[in-house]
Amino acid sequence: MAERRFSVAGLPGFATIALGVFVCLYLPIVTLVVYSFNGGPSIAVWQGFSLHWYTEAWGNRAVQDATLRSLIVAAWASAIATTLATMAALGTTRRAAFRGQTFIYVMINQPLMVPEIVTAVALLIFFASIKVATGYQGLGYLVAAHSAFCIPFAYLPIRARLEGMDMTLETAAADLYATPWQTFRHVTLPLLAPGIAAGAMLAFVISLDDVIITEFVKSGGQDTLPTYMLGQLRRAVTPEVNAISTALLALTVLLLTAFFLLTRKRN
Known part of the structure; x- marks a missing residue:
């Protein structure tokens, strides 16, 4: 008799439980998207389809400024975080095991384990002292805060890509008298590019969607x-907020889909 697995x-x-979970997760999102096309001012009463x-939202100057600011901060933060995460991943994977390696992993991934509100308060106190000392009030604080918070999100796919790469080509390049920089530029970096792109997109999405750290640091x-x-939600809620949320959701889904396509395993 065959054993049942x-x-x-x-x-x-x-x-039933799985279906209930999916309904609880996605029904509110579907409702938000549907009511973003509501023709009336209510977010709860359907008054006809409209792109009003x-x-x-498209013509709202405040929305335009906030969107541009979000894109600038996210672009800078993802670039800085991805660069630092790439160096960290190379330093922790392209060498023999060493004492304190686990501690370094913990420190790199620390923002993932510490509640975000704790990180936000710590950054608020730290940057407040710098603002008082220098008088600088620009976006640099937001970029720095987002960069620090996004490093582990960029680090994880880059490290995973490095650990899955065969070192045969790098060894062959060294045997053919390539310098370490030539090996990195012509062999390691092209192979690592999908992981770097995936880490950059993930960091960009995390920075673009962040609320807590931004609220404390800005x-x-x-x-x-x-x-x-x-x-806006603290004042009067209109379907304009639904429209903005839907646009942000569409951008996030697009980037996460690209992240999935870059990181999925190929036969």
Whole structure:
């Protein structure tokens, strides 16, 4: 008699629970997207299909400024975080095991383990002293804060890519008298490029969507798109917020889809 293998999917009620979880996760998002096309000012009463609120959001000067600011901060933060994460990944994978390696992994991934509100308060106190000493109030603080927070998100796919790479080509390049820089430029970097791109996109999405750290670190008049939306929710909620959320959701899904395509395993 053949032995039956245990399967979680075969347990009673598994399908019902799974369906309920998906409904709880995605029904609010679907509702938000649907009501972003509502013709009236209500976010709860359907008054006909319209693109009015997308037009309103597109022509809103405050939304334009917040969006541009978000893109600038996210672009700089992802570039800096990806560069540092690449160097960290190379330094922790392209060498023999050493004492303190686990501690270094923990320190690099620390922002993932510490509650974000704790990191935000710490950055607020740290940057406040710098603002008082220098008088500088620019976007540099947001870029620095987002860069530090995004490093582990960029580091994980880059490190995973390095660990999955065969070192045969790098060894062959060294045997053919290539210098370490030539080996890195012509062999390691091209092979590592998908991991770097995936890490950059993930860091970009994390920075673009961040609210807590941005809310604590930003100065007056430096709202990003998420903090602008938070401010609007404190006043009067209109389908314009739904339209902005839908556009942000579409951009996030697009980037995460590209991240998945770059990191999936190929036969």
